[in-house]
Amino acid sequence: xxxxxxxxxxxxxxxxxxxxxxxxxxxxxxxxxxxxxxxxxxxxxxxxxxxxxxxxxxxxxxxxxxxxxxxxxxxxxxxxxxxxxxxxxxxxxxxxxxxxxxxxxxxxxxxxxxxxxxxxxxxxxxxxxxxxxxxxxxxxxxxxxxxxxxxxxxxxxxxxxxxxxxxxxxxxxxxxxxxxxxxxxxxxxxxxxxxxxxxxxxxxxxxxxxxx
Amino acid sequence: xxxxxxxxxxxxxxxxxxxxxxxxxxxxxxxxxxxxxxxxxxxxxxxxxxxxxxxxxxxxxxxxxxxxxxxxxxxxxxxxxxxxxxxxxxxxxxxxxxxxxxxxxxxxxxxxxxxxxxxxxxxxxxxxxxxxxxxxxxxxxxxxxxxxxxxxxxxxxxxxxxxxxxxxxxxxxxxxxxxxxxxxxxxxxxxxxxxxxxxxxxxxxxxxxxxxxxxxxxxxxxxxxxxxxxxxxxxxxxxxxxxxxxxxxxxxxxxxxxxxxxxxxxxxxxxxxxxxxxxxxxxxxxxxxxxxxxxxxxxxxxxxxxxxxxxxxxxxxxxxxxxxxxxxxxxxxxxxxxxxxxxxxxxxxxxxxxxxxxxxxxxxxxxxxxxxxxxxxxxxxxxxxxxxxxxxxxxxxxxxxxxxxxxxxxxxxxxxxxxxxxxxxxxxxxxxxxxxxxxxxxxxxxxxxxxxxxxxxxxxxxxxxxxxxxxxxxxxxx
Numbered sequence: 001x002x003x004x005x006x007x008x009x010x011x012x013x014x015x016x017x018x019x020x021x022x023x024x025x026x027x028x029x030x031x032x033x034x035x036x037x038x039x040x041x042x043x044x045x046x047x048x049x050x051x052x053x054x055x056x057x058x059x060x061x062x063x064x065x066x067x068x069x070x071x072x073x074x075x076x077x078x079x080x081x082x083x084x085x086x087x088x089x090x091x092x093x094x095x096x097x098x099x100x101x102x103x104x105x106x107x108x109x110x111x112x113x114x115x116x117x118x119x120x121x122x123x124x125x126x127x128x129x130x131x132x133x134x135x136x137x138x139x140x141x142x143x144x145x146x147x148x149x150x151x152x153x154x155x156x157x158x159x160x161x162x163x164x165x166x167x168x169x170x171x172x173x174x175x176x177x178x179x180x181x182x183x184x185x186x187x188x189x190x191x192x193x194x195x196x197x198x199x200x201x202x203x204x205x206x207x208x209x210x211x212x
Numbered sequence: 213x214x215x216x217x218x219x220x221x222x223x224x225x226x227x228x229x230x231x232x233x234x235x236x237x238x239x240x241x242x243x244x245x246x247x248x249x250x251x252x253x254x255x256x257x258x259x260x261x262x263x264x265x266x267x268x269x270x271x272x273x274x275x276x277x278x279x280x281x282x283x284x285x286x287x288x289x290x291x292x293x294x295x296x297x298x299x300x301x302x303x304x305x306x307x308x309x310x311x312x313x314x315x316x317x318x319x320x321x322x323x324x325x326x327x328x329x330x331x332x333x334x335x336x337x338x339x340x341x342x343x344x345x346x347x348x349x350x351x352x353x354x355x356x357x358x359x360x361x362x363x364x365x366x367x368x369x370x371x372x373x374x375x376x377x378x379x380x381x382x383x384x385x386x387x388x389x390x391x392x393x394x395x396x397x398x399x400x401x402x403x404x405x406x407x408x409x410x411x412x413x414x415x416x417x418x419x420x421x422x423x424x425x426x427x428x429x430x431x432x433x434x435x436x437x438x439x440x441x442x443x444x445x446x447x448x449x450x451x452x453x454x455x456x457x458x459x460x461x462x463x464x465x466x467x468x469x470x471x472x473x474x475x476x477x478x479x480x481x482x483x484x485x486x487x488x489x490x491x492x493x494x495x496x497x498x499x500x501x502x503x504x505x506x507x508x509x510x511x512x513x514x515x516x517x518x519x520x521x522x523x524x525x526x527x528x529x530x531x532x533x534x535x536x537x538x539x540x541x542x543x544x545x546x547x548x549x550x551x552x553x554x555x556x557x558x559x560x561x562x563x564x565x566x567x568x569x570x571x572x573x574x575x576x577x578x579x580x581x582x583x584x585x586x587x588x589x590x591x592x593x594x595x596x597x598x599x600x601x602x603x604x605x606x607x608x609x610x611x612x613x614x615x616x617x618x619x620x621x622x623x624x625x626x627x628x629x630x631x632x633x634x635x636x637x638x639x640x641x642x643x644x645x646x647x648x649x650x651x652x653x654x655x656x657x658x659x660x661x662x663x664x665x666x667x668x669x670x671x672x673x674x675x676x677x678x679x680x681x682x683x684x685x686x687x688x689x690x
Contacts, residue, residue, distance in 0.1 A: 017504065018464045036477060039468040041505045041589060042580030045635040060632045067461060067504045072541045073580065 005049050005058035009169055010080055011162075014102050015087030016095040017066030020121040023152035024087065025063050028162050033152055040065045042073060050166055057166055071105065078109035083116070083169040085161070088136075090120045090149065091128040096135070103143060115168040117146045119161055124151040370399040378402065381409055391605065395651075398601045404517030410604035411525045419520035422492055429491030433459065458502045462490045469507040470593070476511060485514050489523050496527060503539045505584030506530070512588050512600065534608035538583055549583075550575045552670045553612045559661045560616050564623050571631045578638035582615055590639060591618075595647045602654075609659055609666040617654030621645070 013021040022037045022044065029046045044063040049056055062081070064074040078084070086102050088095040099118065106116060118140040120131060133149060140147030146168070148161040315322055322330070372393065377384050384390050398406050466486050467477045475482045489510045494502050509529065513522040530539055537545035553575050558565040568574075581590055586603065588596040603610045618641065619626065626634055659666050 017461055034471070036467045036471045038471055038589065039465050039504055039507070041508075041584045043577060044581075044639050045632055047632045047636070065504055069501075069503050069541050072543050073546075073576070076576075 005056040007055060007170065007173075008058045008060065009082040009166075009173075010060045010062060011083040011085065011165060011169070012062045012064065012077060012081040013085045013087060014064060014074075014106070015066055015085070015119075016089070016092070016098050019066065019087045019089040019092070019095050020152050021066065021085075021087050022063055024085075024119070024121060024150060024158060024161075025061055027152040027155055027158045029061070031155070033155075035153075042070065043077060048162075050163060052163065052167055052170055055170065057170060059162075059166055075105060075109045078106060078114075079111055081110060081114055082173070083165045084110060084114055085119050085165065086116060086145070087119045087121055088131065089122050090131045090136075091122055091125050093130040096120075096131045096139075099139065113172055115165060115172055116143070117148065117161060117165050117168070118143070120147070120149040122151060122153070123149040123156055124154045365396070366399050369393060369396070370402060373399060373402040373406070378405060378409075385410075394605050395602060397598050397647075400516075403597065403601070404513075404521065407513070407600065407604050408517060408521055408525050411528050413524055413528055415524075415528055415531060417496075417524045417527055419524075421496075422520045422523045425492040425495040426488050428495045429488070432495070433491065458494055459491075461504070462487065462494070462502050462507070465502075465504060465507045466490070469511045470588075473593075476507075482511070482514055485519055485522075486511055488519065489514060489526060492523055493527060493530075497530075500530070500536075500539055503541070503584075506539065508585040508588045512586070512593070512596065515593075516597075532608065534583070534611070538580075546576070548670065548673045549612075550579060551673050552666065553579060553615065555661050555669050556612065556616060556657075556659060556666070557619070560657050561619055561623060564619055564626060567627055568634070571634065573631055573634055577635055579615060581639050583611055586611065587614060590641045591645060592643055595645055595650065598647055598651065612666070613657050613659055614654055616657045617650055620653040620657060621650055 013025060015021055017039075022040055023033060025044075025046050026032045026034065026037070029048045040063055042065055046061045046063065047058060048061070049058045051057070062077055064070070064077065084106055086099050086106070088099050090096075103116070106114065118136060120133070120136045122128075136147050136149065146164055148157045148164070150157040150161055152158060377390055377393075394406075466483060469476045469486065471477065474480060476486050477483060486507065490502055490507060493500075493506070493510075506526075510522065510526050513525050513529075516522075517525065529535060534549065536542075537549065554565075557568075557575070586596070587599050591599065599610075599614050603614075606613075618638075622637070626637065629637065661669055664672070
């Protein structure tokens with residue numbers, strides 16, 4: 001059976017409650033948008049396989065609850081991530097200010113090699129904008145991160161930002177891609193996974209309907 | 213009443229139709245996803261052949277009927293471009309026509325042998341479809357019977373709860389009979405009362421007290437709205453920003469609570485109620501404040517009891533040790549709960565336990581969601597209410613027992629999944645989980661380990677300074 005993927009890694013979505021982390025993710029993995037999404041409690045999971053430079057990259061995305069109180073819990077997950085999205089809402093100054101706090105927590109708890117990008121979501125709500133694009137750019141520059149303004153609603157820059165972060169993680173790990181693979185093999189039973197996915201493939205049973 | 217009326221009518225199909233309508237109305241609110249009515253596949257193909265007529269017509273009659281029909285259709289002239297078969301006036305006798313009619317004139321006629329075979333195959337199909345239809349009908353009848361029985365059970369249980377148990381609550385609540393009845397699920401219209409009584413009110417909150425906190429909350433929303441960011445506060449300990457974000461967060465979360473029900477969103481019938489209960493709580497317990505997950509608990513209570521009662525139950529429920537540990541995000545204590553869960557997990561489901569261990573899937577990844585919302589987010593609401601019933605009877609232990617029941621129910625599926633699939637599965641359980649099978653699995657789950665009960669295991673862990681490393685590596689404080 002063909003290999004499902006060559007590399008597997010985890011991305012983490014961080015940012016204040018209500019900035020649209022879950023919406024970004026749903027748009028990316030399922031191409032869906034729900035204006036009132038059920039709140040995320042603790043952490044939620046999704047995955048998607050991308051192909052980057054001929055390498056099949058499977059990304060697990062951990063979507064975290066944004067409330068400050070939950071950070072005691074979610075911080076523990078930072079160290080399992082290879083890439084992190086720092087998400088704010090362009091219509092909320094406060095969510096932008098909090099990026100500083102999120103970024104410093106990431107510095108403290110995430111692995112040194114972790115890749116980060118800054119995402120300003122809800123770019124479709126221009127009339128409610130509180131954070132200028134230039135501000136986002138400036139902050140991203142200060143942190144040495146890439147920056148995207150996205151809209152889960154209009155599907156603006158969603159694939160771009162996810163692909164970019166995946167590329168960054170891939171680049172950062174290129175040298176020890178093999179090492180990474182080995183370490184993944186340690187953590188996840190690749191064989192079991194592939195078997196399991198083969199079973200999932202359910203084809204609708206062809207009915208013999210033609211009698212002519 | 214409609215049930216009675218319909219059975220008098222006696223017409224089977226009407227009966228079934230009415231019952232179906234009843235089902236839809238009964239279950240509409242609480243089942244997250246209506247299962248689509250499944251029509252018997254195949255039989256519809258033969259719609260023109262009446263069900264009652266058991267011996268299939270011989271081909272000649274069919275042929276005659278068919279010819280009669282086509283000639284009858286003749287009074288409106290067929291469209292010139294279309295041949296006989298494509299005449300729109302003529303609705304082919306489905307497969308009958310396809311099999312038994314002659315081939316178009318431009319094709320050679322069917323050999324007798326082939327025609328014979330087709331007739332035979334056709335007969336077999338009819339017989340097969342009929343069998344299927346019959347089976348389907350029997351199944352449906354059985355389901356209806358069960359449903360009737362269930363309804364009868366509920367209504368008789370309701371009488372027992374209302375006339376016998378509730379008036380003598382203190383003396384009867386611990387009895388074997390009440391406990392058994394309780395396990396089977398509380399009738400919806402006594403549910404709220406039983407929950408209230410079982411949760412109790414050791415905080416001695418009165419409806420008047422609720423009003424006081426509610427008006428304080430409203431005042432605060434007022435000043436918050438008027439002045440925007442500048443809110444004067446008299447309490448110390450919680451910062452202005454915190455309070456603000458807490459108010460904002462409540463607003464945000466209300467519409468994100470059971471969004472599929474469309475009753476908590478702005479303008480929905482329960483929006484303001486939920487807002488009030490949560491707001492009053494943040495004034496009552498500023499030290500705890502609003503924590504995500506609370507909105508689900510308050511919502512379930514609001515759906516089952518009056519506003520003030522819901523608040524009283526809410527505050528008392530959150531005051532229980534397990535809930536306090538979680539909502540205050542007392543990390544150390546949460547780890548103890550997870551560790552205790554792991555003990556019983558390994559005891560009950562050793563295979564799955566080691567599969568989870570080797571996948572590095574720690575219990576915090578799914579238990580946080582389950583415990584914070586008391587399963588109301590991950591299980592269908594009607595199933596979650598059944599869990600709440602027994603949780604009110606048995607306490608926190610039942611929450612973890614339910615978790616193990618869920619794992620047992622889906623053990624085989626989970627065993628052939630990897631990390632991400634398990635994590636996804638457990639945070640979004642299937643919509644069609646059967647409450648009976650789940651409760652079967654829960655009752656198979658033994659909450660004893662080496663002759664120690666949950667509370668004993670838990671308190672032993674509380675005495676340990678260090679939680680076993682293997683229990684939850686990801687939540688280990690660094």
